[in-house]
Amino acid sequence: MTKINLFVFAAHHLSGNIAAQRFKGLLKYLDPAKYRIFVFAREPAAGAPAAAVPPAADVTILPLPGHCVGSESSAASSLLTLAAAFVRPLPFLLAGGGGRARPWLVQALAEADRLCAGRLAAGERCVAIGTYSPIDALIAAASLASRHGIGCLQDFRDGFVFEPLGKPGWLRTRMRKLIEARVVAGAGLVTSVSPPLVADFQRRYPHKAAATLPNGYDPADFAAPGGEAGDDTRVAAILARHVPPGTLLVGHFGRIGASDGSASKSLDFLVDALNASPETAANKHVMFVGELTDAERATLERARFSVSVHGPVERTLALRLMQRCDRLLLLTGSRASCATGKLFEYLAAGADIVCISGVRNAATAILAETGAGHSLLTGESASAGDALRIALSPPAATAQRDISPYSKLAQAGMLDRWISEMVQP
Template identity: 70%
Template sequence: MKRINLFVFATHHLSNNVAAQRFKGLLKYLDPAKYRVFIFTREPAAAAHAADLPPGLDVTVFPLAGHCVGSESSVSSSLLMLAAAFIRPLPLLLARFDAPSRPWFISALKEADRLCREKLAMGERCVAIGTYSPIDALIAAATLAHRYGIVCLQDFRDGLVFEPLGKPGWLRTAIRKLVERRVVEVSDLITSVSGPLVDDFRRRYPDKTSKVLPNGYDPSDFAGLVNDADSEKQAAAIMARYVPAGATLIGHFGRIGASDASASTSLDCFIDAMNNTVAGMANVHVMFVGALTPSERASMERAKFSISVLEPVERRLALQLMKQCDKLLLLTGSRASCATGKIFEYLAAGADILCISAVRNAATEILAETGAGQTLLTRDLAGDAGALRKLLAPPAERASRNIKAYSKVEQAGMLDNWISQMVLT
């Protein structure tokens, strides 16, 4: 049987952002006898490559230069992107000209167009996949799918219209709705990270098929830690330097408000509750590892309990440190769709998860569903001084955990099934 060619537009595939590279783990578990994969991504800021893809899978990664729509966008590039969403031939017309500063999606489409035309001429099947954010990847996938009439999967790892990223305002909201409608128009399947987002797509696009494709953890990331003597040694050195002997260690990894500004309020709530609780508690130490905002660092200076704040560390070292924690701290804000990427690595690390959140959301639902942790809402935390103490106490018996649905192996099987249904039926 001829293989299926996947043209994956994943702008942050080579970045260190766990949520942004969600297809990276999925693709490695696809059947190499069935799939050939082409990944179009942005050139990384520092040297990086998709080294964790097994050699048996036929994967070609195209790291391409160029700006994407976002905080660094000029007005002209944003207008070009908007025009490309509505004038479908425009990106491929522009791809004929070798401009030194052209947008990323133009370069990505130039490569994809050549390869897709070649594979279709050989009688092979092709699928276009775009994953947001940024919006550039969705527009590139929609353009390729429309040009050749191939199957298109549009993936939203964040909200574009429902709890959107980016600046607010009625004009921006109206433009987001128009662009979203255009990229969804050519899609055969819409996927997104959580139930609330998918429910919103189903309500607004009842004629389209929408499914939950959650973020997840890659079992091989944790299997590789067993014989990683370097990261083990580094983790031991950090523990010896920062964590008091015999302390119950609560760890938080990654960003807080830089990913979701409302989560910084949950941090403040946690610090206030710890200040009110720590006097009656045994030896507890809280360790924050990751990029924090100046205001978050200022909040941590109010801590009356044992605390350490570390700069971001290499990912393997972060995973080793997670495995040393007695509790893993998750801070989420007021976004109902929020299932921050770190929760999935927390699941695989094994420690009980303590979530402080402004609302019940996708992350708190995952904790309840898997039995991997407990949630305290900020309003309850502020009103009950003993609530945090109860959750920090060692459990009488360990809860039963079922995290299989969030394994990349399991999810790759789902993705394979969906693509097969679209392409082979």
């Protein structure tokens, strides 16, 4: 039986961004006897270390130069990439010149076109997968699928037009809707991270198949709780420096408002609630590991409880620190679709999760479904203080906890079924 070739456009694949974990951990669990995988990524910036990628059989990663649509890209380069959403042959026409100065989209499609043509000539089946963000990856997948008449799966990690992502303005909003419609048009399946996002795609594109492919955790990352000896030493040093002995450790990892401005209000709520209840705050220490905004640091300066701030650390060290926490803190805002990647690493780390949110969203639904923690809403001030006290107290009984649907191993099975259906004659 010939293999199925997957051409995965994941520009962020070699970055340390939490978004990179979405497919980085997923692809290695696909059957190497069935799949041959090519991942088209951006090469790391000069001087920046490449993030570790799990080894996997028959997975080829191609780091390619070039800018993607965004603040770093010139207006001409961005316009060319966006134009390619409407004029599918355009990037292939530009593949012959420009060298490393060509946009990432052109570089990726030049390589993918050559590889795909060769595999099709050998009588093998091929599927293109685009994973947002950036938008360049979705445009690349649509372009390759259109050129060769192959199946296409478009994966939206974020909503693109579902929520106010990117710069505001009616023209940008209109362009996002048009570009999204173009990349969805050629897809056999659209996937996204949470039911609210999938429901939105189903409403706006009723003739397109859409399914939830949630973020998840890689069980291999948590298979050896001891981790690297060096990480253990650094974990011990951080805890000794920041955390008073005998306290219940509440850990928050990653960004808050830098990813979702509305989530900073949940931090305000936490500080106000603990300041107002010395009993709840007693013998607790809240540790923030990651990037905070200036306003968030100012909020923490108001804290009258034990708190510390540690800058960003590499992912392996962050995972070890998570496993040493008694509670894990999740702060979300007003986005109904929010199911941030850190939630799934929290699930696998094992401690109960305390989610403070502006609304009931995908994250609070996952906590209720898995039995992995408590959620409280900032708008319910009268009862939220009591809910926080309960969430930070020792559990009265062992809750039924089932996080298995969010394992990359289980999700690889879902992806395998979808792709298999896509290539059926």
